[in-house]
Amino acid sequence: MTLVLQAGSIIKRFGTIEVLHGVDFDLTAGQIHALIGENGAGKSTMMKILGGYLSPSEGQLMLDGVPVQFKSQKEAEAAGILMIHQEFNLALQLTVEENIFLGREKRSGLFLKHSAMRDEARDLLARLDCHVDPRTRVGDLSVSDRQMVEIARALGRNARVLIMDEPTAVLTNRETDMLLDQIEQLRDAGTAVLYTSHKLDEIRRIADLVTVLRDGGHIVTRSAEGFSENDMAVAMVGRELSDLFPAKAKPQEEVVLEVENFTVPGRMENASFRLHRGEVLGFAGLVGAGRTELMEGIVGLRPATGSVKVMGNPLQQGSVLAACKAGLVYLTEDRKDKGLLLGKNLTENLTLLALDRFGSLRIDKQAEDRALTQAIDDFDIRVKDREMNAGSLSGGNQQKLLLAKVMLAEPEIVIIDEPTRGIDIGTKQQIYEFISALAAQGKSVIVISSELPEIIGLSGRVIVMGRGHIAGELSGADITEDRILRLAMGVGEDTKETA
Template sequence: MGHDLAPVLELRQVSRSFGPIEVLHGVDIALQPGRVHALIGENGAGKSTMMKIMAGYQPPSSGQVALDGKPIAFASIGEAEARGISLIHQEFNLAEQLTVEENIFLGRELHRGPFLDKPAMRARVRELLAALDCRVPPERRVAQLSNSDKQMVEIAKALLRDTRVLIMDEPTAVLTRAETAVLLRQVRALRAAGTAVLFTSHKLDEVAEIADDLTIMRDGAVVWTGLAAGMDEHGMATAMVGREMSDLFPPKDSTPGEIALEVTGLNVPGHARDIGLTLRRGEVLGVAGLIGSGRTETFEALCGLRPGSGRVRLFGREVRINHPWQAQALGMCYLTEDRKTRGLLLQKGMRENLTLQALAKFDRGLIDTRAEDRALDQAIADFDIRGHRGALVGNLSGGNQQKLLFAKTLLADPEIIIIDEPTRGIDIGTKQQMYGFIRRLAAQGRAIVVISSEMQEVIGLADRVLVMRHGRITGELAGSDATEEAIVRLAMGVAVSAPQQESAT
C-alpha cells in the first residue's frame, strides 16, 4: 500500500494570516513519494494558500514545513525548486513570446562555451514532450499554443528540474476530456517514477479516478483526510460544502415564449461557418463541443466582439452588430469565459467593476456613487458575494469573481444573455448557486445561451443542446436525447466515442 512510507513534504499545524484575517487554521498534510494526493474544497477554503506555503511562495504564520522529516524554511521559491518542489499555477507562468524550448530551459539554458547548446536543448525538449505525449514543435511560440499545450509545457518545465514534489493548482480546469486523459496518464507515470504529486480539482470524478490520498478543506481547516478509496463523490461534495448536497440542477420549469434571437448563415472567418439557431424567451440553450470547436468565437462574433457576417434578428427585427455596445443597446450581452483577463479589472474594487458595463445608469453628468453603492449592496445580497467591499477584485476567490461578473452583466438588463463557461474553476456549492441564478433568469422570461465544456452542466441546465464541431453545428438534442454519449458523438464526429480518436482532433 505504501502508506507507511516517510512523507517527503509535510505541513504541521500550519496557520497563515493576511493582516488580521487568518485564512488557514492549523492544517496538517503529508505528501508521500509515489502517491497522488488530491486536495479539494470550495473556493476560498484555503487550498491555494496551502499550496503556496508548501512551494515556498509564502512562509507560514505559525507551524512548520518539513522536508524529509526535517523542519525547513524556504528563503525563496528558487530554494524550494532547488530542493525539488515545483508548483504549477492555475494561471500559466510562461513567457508568451518565447518558444516552447526557450521556456522550458528558461533560466537553466545549456551552454557550450559562451554559446547556447541548442542541439542538446532541442533533443532534451523533444524527449520531455514525447514522454508527455505532446506533439507541439519545440520551436513554436508559446503564444500560439492552446491552453492544454501550455499546461504540458509547464509540466515539462517542472520535469526538467528533477521534481520530487509536483504541486498542481487545478491543472484540468481549462482542459478538454481528451486532454485531461493525457494529463492523468502523465500523472500516473510520475507516480510510478516515485514523484509525490499534489493536485486540486473541482472535478470530483477525476479525483476519484486518480487520487491515492485525499484531503478535504473547508473554511481554512482540514475537515477530512485519508485514503481516497474511503470516500465517494457524494461524500466528497458533502464534506466540502458542510451540508447535504441536494440536486445540483434546479428544475427546468420555465415555458418558452416568443422568439428572441434568430441567426442564419453566420460566418466567423477562421472559426465558424454557416451557423443558424433560434432562441426563445424563457429558454436555456446549451452549446457543447470541444475547446476549439468555434463555440466562443461564434457568440463573440454575434455580439460584435470579433468580425463576422450573417443575418441576425432580435425580437423579429433585423439588426447589424459590429460592436459590443451595440449588442448591449439591443439587449444582448456576452459573459466571457475568461473572467481574469476579459471579465474583470483585477486591480480595481468591486464597485467600479460592478457598474462598468452599465455606467450610463449611474451617470447624471457626474457619477452617482451613492446609487453605485446601493447597487453593490443589492448585488452582494442577490448573488451572495463574499469578500471585503474595499478589496481588489483580483483578491476575491474565483467563485466570488464569477458571481460579480454575473451581477455586472445583469446590471445592464440584457434580455438575451450568452454565458460562456459559467462555472469554470468554481466550487460545487457556488456552481449550484449559479445554476439557480441562470434558471431564475429564464423563468423571468429572458433568453439564455450557456456554452460549456462540462457535459453534465449542459445536460442538467439546458432545455435544448446544440453541439458544435470544427466551426459548424453538427446537431441539436433535446429532452432525453441529450445524453453525454450523444453529445460526444456529435462533438467528435464519430459513430461511437473512443478516447483515442478524441485526442486526434
C-alpha cells in the same frame, strides 16, 4: 513510505484576516495526496505556502524532517518543490522551449544549445501527446496548449514534490487522460504529488489520500479508497447536495434571438439558430468546434458575416456596445484575462459595463457602493474586504462577480461560456440555480460548456457543433451524452432543422 514535506499547524493571516486556521498537511514520496474544498476554503493559500510563494504567519514547514523556511519560490524549487499554477506562470513573449528551460538553460560555454533544448522540449511535450512546435511563441498558443507547456516544464525539472493547482481545468478529456497517466507514472517513480481539482471523478481516479478544507479549517484526511464523490462533496460544503440541477423552465413561443447564415472567417461557418424567451439553450461540442468563436462573433468581438436579430430588430455587427444596448451580453470563458480587471477593486469591476448608470461627468460613488452591496447579497459573493482587488477573490467568487457585472446591464439575453470552469460543486449549484431563475423570469440564456452533464442538466434544447459548423440539434429525451458525442464527432450527424 517516506515523508518529504510536512506542514504543521499552519496559520496564515492577510492583515487582520485569518484564512488558514492551524492546518496540518503531509506529502509522502510515491503518493498522490489530493487537497479539495470549496472556492475560498484555503487550498490555494496552503499550496502557495508549501511551494514557497507565501510564508506562514504561524506554524512550521519540515523538509525531510528538518525545519525549513522558504524565502521565495526559487528557494523551494531549488529544494525540489515545484508548483503548476491554475493561472499560468509563463512568459507569453518567449517561445515554448525558452519557457520550458527558463532559468536552467543548456549552454556550451557562452552559447545556448538551442538544438538540444528544442529536442528535449519536443520529447517532454510528446509525453503529453502535445505536438506544438517548440519554437512557437507561447502567446500564440491556445489555452490548453499553454497548460501543456506549463506541465512539460514541470516534468523536465524532475521535482521531488509536485504541486498541481487545477491542472486539467482547461484541458480536453483526451489531454486530461494523458496528464493523469503522467501523474501516476511520477507517483510510481517516487514523486510526492499534491493534486487539487474540483473534478471529483479525477480525485477518485488518481488520489491515494484526500484532505478536505472548509473555510480555512481542516475537516478530514482519509484514504481515497471508499471515499465517494458524494461523500467528498458533502465534506466540502457541509451539507447534502441533492438535485444538483434545478427543474428546467418551459420556454415561451417568442423568438428573442435569430441568427442566420452566420460565419466567423477561419473559425466557423453558416450557423443558423433561434433562441426563445425563457429558454436555456445549450451549445455542446469538442474543443475547437467553433462554439466560442460563434458567440464572440454574434456579440461583436470578432469580425463576422451573416444576420443577427434581437427581439426582431437587426443587430449592428462588430459592436459590443450595440449588443449590450440591444439587451445581449456575453460572459467570457476566460474570466481572469478577459472578464475582470484583476488589479482593480470589486466596485470598479462591477460597474464597468453599466458605467453610464452611475453618472456622466462624475461617478456617483454612493450609488456604486449600494450596487456592490446589492451584488454581494444577490450573488452571494463572499468577501472579507470590500476594497480588495478582484484578483484576490477565489475562482468561484470571481465568477459570481462577473455574473453580477453583466447582469447590472439588465440584459434580456445572456450568453455564458463555461459557466463553472474551475469552480467547486457547491458554487456550481448556486450558478445553476441562478441560470434557472433567469429563465423563469423570462430571460433567455445560452450556455456553452465542455461538461456534458452540465449541458444535459441545464438545457431544454442542445445545439451540437463540430468542425466549425452546426452538426445537429437535440431536445427532450434525445439529449444524452452518446447522442451529443456522436454529433460532435460526425458519427451519424443529425440534420433536422433548428427551431
